[in-house]
Amino acid sequence: MFKQLIQNSFSESIATKERALLALADKLQAAAELCVNTFQGGGKIIFCGNGGSAADAQHLAAEFVGRFLLDRRPLPALALNVNTSSLTSIGNDYGYRFSFSRQVEAFAQAGDLLVGISTSGNSGNVLEAVLSARKLGMRIIAMTGEGGGQLAAHADVLLDVPSQSTPRIQECHVLLGHILCQAVDEVLGTGEVVKGLRKHSAGGQDDREGS
Numbered sequence: 001m002f003k004q005l006i007q008n009s010f011s012e013s014i015a016t017k018e019r020a021l022l023a024l025a026d027k028l029q030a031a032a033e034l035c036v037n038t039f040q041g042g043g044k045i046i047f048c049g050n051g052g053s054a055a056d057a058q059h060l061a062a063e064f065v066g067r068f069l070l071d072r073r074p075l076p077a078l079a080l081n082v083n084t085s086s087l088t089s090i091g092n093d094y095g096y097r098f099s100f101s102r103q104v105e106a107f108a109q110a111g112d113l114l115v116g117i118s119t120s121g122n123s124g125n126v127l128e129a130v131l132s133a134r135k136l137g138m139r140i141i142a143m144t145g146e147g148g149g150q151l152a153a154h155a156d157v158l159l160d161v162p163s164q165s166t167p168r169i170q171e172c173h174v175l176l177g178h179i180l181c182q183a184v185d186e187v188l189g190t191g192e193v194v195k196g197l198r199k200h201s202a203g204g205q206d207d208r209e210g211s
Contacts, residue, residue: 009167016161016168017175023162028176031141031157032183038113038139039188044076046108046138048100048129049117052170053143054081056117060177068181070189078107080129100129110137118142119169121149121160130154143176145169 038045045064047057057079064077080103081087090099104114114133116126121144130140130151142148142155146162161172 012165012168013171016163016165016172019162020172020176024159024176027157027159028179031159031176032180034113034139034141034157035180035184036187038111039075039184041111043109043111043113044078045113045115046078046080046104046133047115047117048080048126050081050123050125052166053117053119053123053173054079056143056170056173056177057115058082059174060115060181063177063181064184068178068185070185072185072189075184075188080104097124097128100125101132104129104132104136104138108133108136108138112136112138113141114138115141115143116151116155117144117173118149118151119145119166119173121145121147121151127151127154143173 035045045061047061048054049057058081061077061079064075066074080100083103086103087099090096090102094102108114112133114130116123116130118126121142127150130142131154133140134154139156140154141157141159142151143159144151144161145166146160146164148155148158148160152158152160159173159176161169161176163169163172
């Protein structure tokens with residue numbers, strides 16, 4: 001019943017990723033260097049996004065704080081969408097548009113990196129976060145759809161997926177984020193590949209990774 005839908009979805013996703021490879025390889029290299037330089041300089045990476053992009057934000061932050069493929073020191077990263085008390089109080093008192101920018105002003109400093117994720121590139125609260133980050137002297141990566149919307153003018157690196165389909169853009173954002181995580185691993189990791197197992201230093205036994 002859904003065979004054609006399945007075939008079309010896979011074909012569209014593959015085609016989007018192939019276009020992204022051609023369009024974004026150099027930009028992705030620059031973004032990877034920004035991430036590595038931020039951590040090496042003692043800074044942190046701050047992510048923000050709405051909806052599916054909020055899920056991507058906390059997903060990628062977790063990869064740095066925990067681990068991606070290599071066993072390495074935890075790296076300072078956070079997603080601004082995970083504290084519901086902050087989101088709702090700021091939204092109530094100041095307006096939803098400022099739900100991320102107030103947190104940027106609270107937690108960020110020069111030398112940090114902001115990754116703003118918005119498929120349209122026009123999310124008001126992500127844009128305000130970027131503007132606040134710029135005032136603090138932060139560097140900015142914007143992950144968007146084709147063209148970059150309003151975020152394009154404010155990003156040091158614009159990773160604009162060449163598509164106008166929200167699902168295809170989001171699928172590609174995860175791939176781009178994982179590439180950034182692996183680039184950081186290769187520079188800052190110990191070289192030990194984590195294959196779904198972790199060792200307890202006390203007991204010496206292996207446990208399967210829970211996520």
